[in-house]
Amino acid sequence: MPFHLREDEFSDHPARRGSRTLIVLLSALTMTLALCGGAVAAGAAGSSAEPVAGEGAPRKVTVTMVDYRLLMPSHLPPGRYTFRAVNRGIAPHALEIKGPGVVNKRTITVKTGQSADLTVTLTRGTYDFWCPVGNHRHVGMQLYVHVG
Numbered sequence: 001m002p003f004h005l006r007e008d009e010f011s012d013h014p015a016r017r018g019s020r021t022l023i024v025l026l027s028a029l030t031m032t033l034a035l036c037g038g039a040v041a042a043g044a045a046g047s048s049a050e051p052v053a054g055e056g057a058p059r060k061v062t063v064t065m066v067d068y069r070l071l072m073p074s075h076l077p078p079g080r081y082t083f084r085a086v087n088r089g090i091a092p093h094a095l096e097i098k099g100p101g102v103v104n105k106r107t108i109t110v111k112t113g114q115s116a117d118l119t120v121t122l123t124r125g126t127y128d129f130w131c132p133v134g135n136h137r138h139v140g141m142q143l144y145v146h147v148g
């Protein structure tokens with residue numbers, strides 16, 4: 001995917017020659033951003049100027065689980081996170097996450113008043129957060145979290 005985008009940038013570039021300076025500058029900026037994005041998506045390269053996802057202590061974010069909603073931010077910057085899933089409802093709940101680089105990771109089932117942690121590395125993209133207990137996802141315990 002990143003390589004495909006890079007090829008697009010290179011093949012587009014000659015066509016933009018002869019355009020006004022502003023266009024050329026914007027094109028260069030776009031290419032730079034695309035290359036940075038590719039490095040972050042690749043993850044382990046370690047040569048990018050941007051911090052590599054997964055380094056350092058995870059940021060802690062509380063996910064409050066009620067009957068039947070997940071209460072948490074819907075936008076987050078890329079990085080490593082520990083989500084603390086706290087059950088403030090009556091029913092038992094859990095937190096499951098799926099998205100780029102995260103294949104259905106979930107907490108144990110959490111009883112009222114208790115909590116469980118889930119540590120994952122989020123890269124740019126959209127992540128699906130939901131409660132896998134019973135039909136809770138379909139009655140409202142689902143949230144798309146946009147990372148970027």
Ligand SMILES: [Cu+2]
Nearest residue numbers: 093131133136
């Ligand atoms: Cu639930």
